[in-house]
Amino acid sequence: MCNNSVNDRFGNIQWTEKDKVRRFLFEELPAEVSKDEEYQNAKKYSDRQNARITFEKKLVNKFQEFIFDHT
Numbered sequence: 318m319c320n321n322s323v324n325d326r327f328g329n330i331q332w333t334e335k336d337k338v339r340r341f342l343f344e345e346l347p348a349e350v351s352k353d354e355e356y357q358n359a360k361k362y363s364d365r366q367n368a369r370i371t372f373e374k375k376l377v378n379k380f381q382e383f384i385f386d387h388t
Contacts, residue, residue, distance in 0.1 A: 341383075346376065346379055346380060346383070347376070349379055350372060350375045350376050350379055351372075353375050355371060355375065356368070356371050356372050356375050359371035359372075360372075
């Protein structure tokens with residue numbers, strides 16, 4: 318698909334900062350944390366509570382990295 322047909326099909330969408338933030342917080346960030354090796358190990362070899370603690374710790378770390386990179 319060439320750029321013109323992409324623009325013709327999707328160019329009229331009015332993306333907002335709110336859309337970008339929502340996508341980052343609820344899709345991209347959790348997906349990235351889910352790929353983390355430490356989290357995968359906790360999920361695989363530990364109980365649910367420890368896996369959740371690890372996920373939340375990684376989530377905070379990734380969010381802080383994002384803020385640092387974009388400010």
